[in-house]
Amino acid sequence: MLDRTGTQFSHIKPNDTPFRSEGLRSFFQYRDLGVSEATHGKVIAHLVRANEAPEKGTGWHRHEADFHIVIMLKGWAKFMYEDKETLVAAGDCVHQRPGIVHYLFDYSPDMEYLEVVGPADFSTVEVEGPCEVPVPAAWK
Numbered sequence: 296m297l298d299r300t301g302t303q304f305s306h307i308k309p310n311d312t313p314f315r316s317e318g319l320r321s322f323f324q325y326r327d328l329g330v331s332e333a334t335h336g337k338v339i340a341h342l343v344r345a346n347e348a349p350e351k352g353t354g355w356h357r358h359e360a361d362f363h364i365v366i367m368l369k370g371w372a373k374f375m376y377e378d379k380e381t382l383v384a385a386g387d388c389v390h391q392r393p394g395i396v397h398y399l400f401d402y403s404p405d406m407e408y409l410e411v412v413g414p415a416d417f418s419t420v421e422v423e424g425p426c427e428v429p430v431p432a433a434w435k
Contacts, residue, residue, distance in 0.1 A: 305333035314344060319419060322347045331415035338362075339415035344407040345370070348434040352400035355424035360417035363391040365410050370403035378426045383408075396422055401431035 307329040318325035323343050330340035355375075371384040375398040376391075383389055391397065 301335060302337070303333045305329045314342070316346060318343075320353060322349065330411075334415070336415040338411060338413040339417070340409065340411045342368070342407060343410055345402055345404055348404070349401055349431040352428065352431060353398055354421060355396060355398045355428075356419050356421050357394050357396050358391070358412070358417050358419055359394075360412050360414065361393060362413040363393070363411070363417070365389045365391065365408050367406070367408045369408075370406035372399055372402040372406050372408070373429070373431075374399050375424070375426070375428055380429065396425065398424060398428050400428045404434050 305328075307327075312327045312329065314324040314326045316324055322345070324346045326342040326344075328340040328342065330338050365383065366388045367383050367385050369385055371382060374381045374383060374389075377396055381389075
């Protein structure tokens with residue numbers, strides 16, 4: 296059923312959409328939450344979790360998006376947002392303003408976060424970084 300915004304009701308349960316390795320980063324797994332389909336591409340929401348230990352991280356990049364938040368559900372991740380190192384721990388919410396240059400370079404083995412981005416078909420652009428990035432700690 297559509298509402299006045301042209302979007303649909305959606306209810307996804309854990310077994311409805313499994314974690315998959317197909318996604319932006321091979322060292323993460325992604326679980327689609329059905330929001331892109333329900334909003335006809337206005338917004339995407341997915342869970343992202345660690346799949347393997349970080350080696351080089353994501354590299355410097357920015358997203359072509361109007362809205363982007365990350366809510367850390369489990370564990371932690373270390374980002375460089377421009378030239379500032381930022382620890383994002385369970386319970387934290389980060390609003391990544393449009394175009395912010397960033398680099399996720401380290402994370403815990405149990406890291407899992409909710410990512411909500413609009414529009415759903417946002418793109419990622421690799422860029423030169425403004426500074427050096429710390430070396431990630433090896434998983435024990």
